[in-house]
Amino acid sequence: MYSRPIVFAIMATVVILVGTIAMMVVPLTLQSTQPVSPLVKPYTAVELEGRDIYIREGCNNCHTQTIRPLRTEVVRYGQYSKPEEFAYDRPFLWGSRRIGPDLQRVGGKYPDSWHYRHMDNPRSMFPKSNMPDYAWLAARQLDTSYSYKKTHVVGYGYTVNEVNKNLADYLVRVTSSAYIAGDARDKVTPPVLKDKLTEMDALVAYLQKLGMDVKNLNKS
Ligand code: HEC
Numbered sequence: 620m621y622s623r624p625i626v627f628a629i630m631a632t633v634v635i636l637v638g639t640i641a642m643m644v645v646p647l648t649l650q651s652t653q654p655v656s657p658l659v660k661p662y663t664a665v666e667l668e669g670r671d672i673y674i675r676e677g678c679n680n681c682h683t684q685t686i687r688p689l690r691t692e693v694v695r696y697g698q699y700s701k702p703e704e705f706a707y708d709r710p711f712l713w714g715s716r717r718i719g720p721d722l723q724r725v726g727g728k729y730p731d732s733w734h735y736r737h738m739d740n741p742r743s744m745f746p747k748s749n750m751p752d753y754a755w756l757a758a759r760q761l762d763t764s765y766s767y768k769k770t771h772v773v774g775y776g777y778t779v780n781e782v783n784k785n786l787a788d789y790l791v792r793v794t795s796s797a798y799i800a801g802d803a804r805d806k807v808t809p810p811v812l813k814d815k816l817t818e819m820d821a822l823v824a825y826l827q828k829l830g831m832d833v834k835n836l837n838k839s
Pocket residue numbers: 673676677678679680681682718719720721722725728741742744745747748749750751753822826
């Protein structure tokens with residue numbers, strides 16, 4: 620073979636091409652290579668808005684969203700991450716740096732009221748916390764003008780009506796007098812925005828969704 624460099628080059632190219640097509644081009648044409656349980660749900664419009672704020676504020680610079688299959692992590696954070704859980708994450712927010720704890724299973728860990736207080740001033744919940752305050756997120760009305768477009772671009776398949784209903788329902792939920800975290804929300808939200816959706820509302824919705832698919836899976 621070494622005496623026939625041209626033949627060698629051609630054959631090597633063919634072998635590499637076959638490998639490339641099998642390993643790259645074929646999977647690219649497949650819808651999914653991982654089975655996704657029907658319990659793994661795409662984000663609602665409000666949660667997706669919260670996720671965008673999470674990205675904008677760079678929360679992922681301090682928080683990971685991946686639990687490795689190591690005993691210490693599973694004991695601290697809960698079940699290790701499964702590939703299908705990220706089926707609707709575009710982009711992934713696995714992160715690489717843990718200044719704060721992992722957040723992949725934070726949904727349901729605390730009540731909403733805890734999150735409002737913690738966002739407003741992390742030291743009110745953990746005296747030694749070095750997480751910055753995000754109090755001003757409650758003073759900003761949530762911009763929902765692109766909510767439908769965003770869910771559409773990432774391919775969640777909601778209709779305009781479903782997106783509008785989700786936004787309206789969430790507004791009703793947080794402004795209703797029955798809302799269990801109402802007091803905490805009122806305390807951090809300026810009076811003019813009390814009957815509007817704020818960026819903090821969306822962020823809390825997003826945090827409360829994290830890891831819930833797996834938690835619900837265990838319940839059923
Ligand atoms: C400078 C690093 C830093 C940034 C940026 C940061 N955090 Fe934190 N976060 C921490 C630290 C440290 C803790 C642990 C102490 C505490 O709870 O305040 C924490 C705790 C938390 C917790 C409680 C987790 C648990 O399981 O107890 C949540 C929820 C949280 N952060 C959300 C956020 C969100 C949302 C953002 C972006 C808006 C953010 N963090 C930005 C450092 C950070």
